[in-house]
Amino acid sequence: MLGIHRTSEAFLLDQQRVVRYHGRIDDRNSYTTKKDKAEREDLKLAATELLDGKPVSVPETPVEGCLIARPKKSSTGPVTFTKDVLPIFQKACQECHHAGTAAPFSLLTYGDAVNWSAMIKEVVQERRMPPWHADPRHGHFSNNRALSPAEIKTLVDWVEQGTPEGKAEDAPPAKEFADGWRIGKPDVIFEIPKEVSIPANGTMPYKYMVTETNFKEDMWIEAAEARPGNRAVVHHIIVFTMLPGAKKPISEKNWIVAAAPGDEPLRLPPGVGRKIPAGSKLVWQLHYTPTGKPETDRSQVGFKFCKTPPEKTARVYGIDNKRFIIPSGNANYRVEARHTVGHPVTLLGMMPHMHLRGKSFEYKATYPDGRTEVLLSVPQFDFNWQNSYRLEKPLLIPEGTKIDCVAQFDNSPGNPANTDATTKVTWGDQTWEEMMIGYLDFIE
Ligand code: HEC
Missing domain, CATH: 2.60.120.230 (Jelly Rolls)
Incomplete structure (x- = not known):
């Protein structure tokens, strides 16, 4: 009757059953951020106004919640779960979406996928899932989980066709996840x-x-x-x-x-x-x-x-800069750090680390012959995802190479993750303080 689309969508009705408020409960949670306390308790304010006999001042607010998938009447179509969708899930989703991991539900079976189908369409179209933030113009990464436009289309078509299951014999062999350990059974x-x-x-x-x-x-x-x-x-x-x-x-x-x-x-x-x-x-x-x-x-x-x-030892090194002061309100504050490689190493991967004001991060190598190369660029850093980027082919870095890391921070009110845009921010452990580290995974 109300046309509810999402979980956590609130409707406030008066005595005549007229909808006086429709929207979120408050502004504490969004898809990408979570505040300690709500700044506006929309539903409570609306209820108070209604009880006081006043018109509701903000009768409509946007809701961020999960789309509710409804049972489909027909489910036939050329794009099927077993043939087309499952291989994509195996490649790009199941590593996280299985029992005992950080993801809130599994995506192993047809039933799992159908229940989440409406939401799957939304997150892949908006590229919220799978989380992957490297600029595709720089570097090739073995753990690249980004979906191609064709893969996104397959998932969207499948949902729009009513989530057909397809034939069991089309399904690829199921992936095994040993008791939740992603590396398999540890020794x-x-x-x-x-x-x-x-x-x-x-x-x-x-x-x-x-x-x-x-x-x-x-x-x-x-x-x-x-x-x-x-x-x-x-x-x-x-x-x-x-x-x-x-x-x-x-x-x-x-x-x-x-x-x-x-x-x-x-x-x-x-x-x-x-x-x-x-x-x-x-x-x-x-x-x-x-x-x-x-x-x-x-x-x-x-x-x-x-x-x-x-034969070889793998280690980690962090290129960091701890001496910065990000001014309050600044939407684009640049912090740099440089390391000169003292002996030849083979680079396996990188992981940029910043906190809630982190906006972008880049690694650039300047080789002894003067040639430069962007090793990794993360144009839209998201603190929720501490991705490491593993190189498809390990890269030999000669002695004397300079590696420059450039971070940009957003300490303005325009950054939805910002906990306080009115203070300057310096180095510290907590998420409302900042860090600037470009980790390197390498072989000596
Ligand atoms: C790196 C791990 C990881 C990968 C890979 C991944 N997910 Fe997720 N996914 C998560 C986590 C963790 C959450 C919970 C997010 C949260 O609580 O904010 C989530 C949430 C979701 C949600 C719920 C909506 C939301 O925004 O919270 C959907 C739908 C989803 N994932 C679909 C997918 C699909 C489809 C794929 C593959 C194409 C995928 N995910 C790949 C970790 C992952």
């Missing part, structure tokens, strides 16, 4: 030493914990995955090696693996390993964000060991 799993309690409200400083590996000899890992115990509260995890006798526990040089939305587990090419020396401990950096109710977490990390001793 060893470590847990944080005790359960962490996360209060309902407020901010938690980064939490650091230490786990013994009890490795009696040097170990080499070819794959690693950090797994949040409670995805509602875990903002990110980074696991580092703490070498026996080390004084400074955390160093980027000893980075093993991280977990953040959009990021992927560590998977190294054949013949390459990340070393964990005998007697090392694991140091966990855990960032929790309260949800409004008390929560607990017990996160894990899984390793797969190299079958034979690798």
Whole structure:
């Protein structure tokens, strides 16, 4: 009767059953941002005005919620789930959309897909899904999840044709996901030493914990995955090696693996390993964000060991600039950082890191012969997705190459993720502070 399209769509009716307000409950959640508190409680204000006998001042607001898929009457058409849609899901969606991951639902079966069909059409057309933010003009990436225009059309056609299922024999073999581990079954799993309690409200400083590996000899890992115990509260995890006798526990040089939305587990090419020396401990950096109710977490990390001793070592380096002040209100503030490569390395991938004011990020190499090359450009950075960009072909970077990272920040009210456009912003751990790091994954 009301023509409801989306979840969380509110209708306020008066005694005569006339709709006096239609729209969102408040402005706290949107598809890309989530405020701590609503700035306008639209439904409450409308109800108050109505009860006071006044006209509702804002009778209509936009709603951001999930489209409600309705059962279709006919479902035949040339584009079918088994033949056309499932291969696209396997390539671009299922890695995240299966049980026990950050995605809120699975996209493994026909039933899953039909329930979400209306929303799937919307997110692929708007390119909100799959999350991928590299400018296609620079670099080729093995984990490129972007859909081609033809793939988007296939998904849209399928929804518009009424989501036909198709013949079972057309379906590609199902992908296996071992107990939620994206790297497959790990050889060893470590847990944080005790359960962490996360209060309902407020901010938690980064939490650091230490786990013994009890490795009696040097170990080499070819794959690693950090797994949040409670995805509602875990903002990110980074696991580092703490070498026996080390004084400074955390160093980027000893980075093993991280977990953040959009990021992927560590998977190294054949013949390459990340070393964990005998007697090392694991140091966990855990960032929790309260949800409004008390929560607990017990996160894990899984390793797969190299079958034979690798020839090469894989490491991480961060090109950063910690000395910046982003003026209040500035929509386009530039911060630069440069690193000169001291010895030849092979670049495997990159991951730009900024917080809520992050707007764009670029890596540019200037080779010793003067040639320049943009290695990665992320023109529209989105803090929700800490994507790493893995090169399709590892790139040899000669000694003396300069790598310039350029970040732009938006500290204006026009940035919907901005928590406060009236203050200047400097380096800090919390998301309302900023960071500027261009991580490099490389082989020594
Ligand atoms: C890198 C992981 C990842 C990939 C790949 C991915 N998704 Fe998602 N998807 C998510 C997460 C996480 C959410 C929840 C987003 C949130 O809560 O804001 C989500 C949400 C959604 C939603 C709900 C609408 C919304 O905006 O929250 C739809 C529909 C969806 N994904 C469809 C897809 C489709 C179709 C594909 C492949 C073409 C895909 N996703 C690929 C992680 C992923």
